[in-house]
Amino acid sequence: MSGGTSHAWATVGPLLGELIDEQIGCAPHVLSRLMVDLHANAPTIRQVAAALTRGQRQGLLPLPSPLPMVPAVVEAFRGLDLSARDRALLFALAVTLTDELEPLLAFDGRTAEDLAASAIGGHLDLHAGRIRLQDRRLAIWISAGMGSGEAARVHARLHEVFARQRRTIEADWHRARASLEMDPGSARELTRIARGLSEAGHADRALMIAREAAAHAAGRDLDEARMVAGAAAIGGGYALEAAAWLGTLFPHGTERYRLQGLAGLLIAQAHLQGSVPEIDLEALRPASDAPEDWYSIARGAALAVPLCAERGDRRGMRAWRESLRYASARVGVESKLRDPAVALAWLLVGESEEDDAEGTGPVTGGLMRALTSALDGRIDVGLRLLAHEDALASGVDPLVEGFERSPLVDAYRAVAHALLLVWRGDMGEAREHLLTASMTLPVSMPFAGLGVVLARRLDLAVLGELGPFARALTCALPSAQRIDLLVDQGIEAFLDGDFDGAAGFVRLWRELGAPQTSFAVPGLEEIRPGGDEEPAVRLIEPPEVSLARSLRTRVATAPDVRWHSERDEVLRAARTLRSPFARARIEAMLGTRAAIRGEAVVAREHLRTALSLFELSGAHAWARSVVRRIATLDADDASSAIDPLAACRAAWSQQLTARELEVAMRAAAGASNREISEALVVSVRTVEVHIGRAFAKLGVRSRVELTVLAHRTNQLL
Structure with missing residues (x-):
C-alpha cells in the first residue's frame, strides 16, 4: 500500500463514519470527490453532504456543478473584495474545461507574473503552464454571486478565445453556455463531442456536455443527446441519472437512439430494481429493419443475459438468450457477440452448457479469461491478467462497446481482482485493493453488489467489525439490492466469542433459504446449527x-x-x-x-x-x-467454576436442534427423562428420542459420557 493511499484512507475513513452516524452517509468515491472539491474541510463537507440528495450521496446521481452554497463556504471567503476583472477571471477559471494557463491569460490580458502579484494571486496555483484555484471552494462562492447575464458574457469571451485558437471542443461548449436561448446549431457538435469523451472514459465531462447539448436540441437531435447523456451516466455508475435520460426515449423516442440506449437502460434498471426488466422483442422490432438497429437490439440482449446470470435469474437469462439468438442471427454477429455473452453468462452461474467462446476487450476478453483461469485453479494467472489494466481496456468489446474505458468497467475489474485475492487467501491485500478502488470507482454495481459483500467480509476478517468503508458501501446500495447481512452478523458474533449468537444468525439465514452471492465468499461453516442440511447452492469457486x-x-x-x-x-x-x-x-x-x-x-x-x-x-x-x-x-483451572452448561450450550448448538439441545443440557445437569418430560411438557418417549439423537450427534453412549463432554467443552469455552 502506498503512503498516499494510506493517507487518503486515514483522511476519508473517519469522515465516512461520521457522515453515516449523522444519517448523511456518502459512497466512498463520492466523499473522495467532495474532499478534493471542498479543500478537505470537514465542516464544509458535512454541510454540502446534508444539502445533497440521497441519490447524489449514493453515487447514483452525479454531483451538482457547482456544488451547493453553504454557510461554511460563505464564512471561508467573508470579507473577500474583488474587482470586476478579478471576479470574471476567477469565474472563467471555475467554468472552463481546461486548467491550461495560456487561454486564461488570453482571456484576462495580464501576464502570469502580473496575476501572481495581483490581489487574487494568493488564491491561484500557477505552475508548469497550469492554473488552478488554491481552494476549490472559491468556485462555489464565485458562481453563487454571478448573475446569468454576467456569466453569459464570461462564456462568450471564452468562446472567442478558444475559437481563435481553433479549439473546437472548448469553443462549442462556451458558445452554448453563453446563449441565454436555445442554440440548436451547437447541439449536434456538443453531442458528438460528448459521445467521443464518453467512449474515451471521461464519463463526467461527457455527461456535462451532453446535458448542455440536450438543453439546446429538439426533435431527433434531442433524442440523440439524451441517449449520449444516458450512456455517459451509466458509464460513470450514475444509475438513476442514466435511467432518467434513457427512460425518456421509451416508448416514443427516435427509434435509432432508443435502441442504442437499450443496453445502458438495462444496466441501470438491473442495479436499481435488483433484476433485469423483461422486454417484449416484438415491441422493439425496428420499423426500418435496418441492420444497425437490429445490432443495437442484439447488444442490449447480450448485456441482459449476463446481467440476469449475475443475479441468479436463470429464467430471465434463458428468455433474453432467445432474444439474443434471434437478433444476432439477423445481423450475423453470433460468434462476435452472442457466443461470448452466453459463455460469460454460463460462467456467472457456474455452468458450461455450450462451447466456450471468448470475446475481445476488457469484459468478454480479459475479465472472462481471468475468471476462467481462477476457476480452473490458476488464480495467480487470473490476477496477472487483471493486473495488466491497459491491455484489458484496449480494443473494442462488442458486449460493452463504448464503455471499454468507463469507470463502470474499471469497477468490474477491481471487484474481480479483490475476489481472486480472497480466493488466494490474501485477505489484507484484498481489502487494501478494494478500499483503494472504492475511493474512485462505483464498486457497489458489479456482479449484483458483490463488491459490497466482499468489503463487509474483508472488514470482518481484518477488523472484526464493519469499518466505515464497508458501512458506506452498504448505504450506497439501492434498496432493491439484497445481500446476506445475517451471515455478516454471524461472523462478527463468532469472532467476538459469542457462539450462541452466531448459531442463531446462521440458523435464521438457513431458514430464509441461505441467500448468498453466486461467487463464493468466506462464510461461516464453523457454525452448524442442528436440523436439516443446508439447501444445495451451486457456488462459483476454484x-x-x-x-x-x-x-x-x-x-x-x-x-x-x-x-x-x-x-x-x-x-x-x-x-x-x-x-x-x-x-x-x-x-x-x-x-x-x-x-x-x-x-x-x-x-x-x-x-x-x-x-x-x-x-x-x-x-x-x-x-x-x-x-x-x-x-x-x-488459563488456570479455577475458571472451571464458571457455569459449565452456559459454555456447553453455545458449543452444542452448532450440532443439535433447539429441542435436542434443551434435552441434552438438562440430561447433562442430572435430570431424569421423567423430570425432563415434565419440565418441557412432552412425553417421556419424545425425550428418549431427542436424547438418543443427541447422543449420536455428539458421539457419546451414556449420560456419564455426556456430562464429561460438557465439562471438557467448558475448559475451552
Missing part, C-alpha cells in the same frame, strides 16, 4: 476453495467416535491448500474440537498453526479469536 469448504464441513460434522481418523484425513488434505486463510480456518476448527475432547497438546498445536496462518493472510480479527482460545486453554 477447486481449492471448494475443497477447503468441504473440509470445514467435515470437521464441523465429524462424529466423536471417528474423530481421530477424520482429523488425520482432514489434516492431510488441508496441508495441500495454498491459501493461508483457508488452511488457518481448518486448523482452528481442529484445535477447537481437540480442546473440547480434552486433548490440550493437540489443540495448542492446531491453534498456534492457525494463528500464524491467519496473521500471514492479514485476517487479524480471526487471529485475535484464536489468541483468545489459546489463552483459555492456558
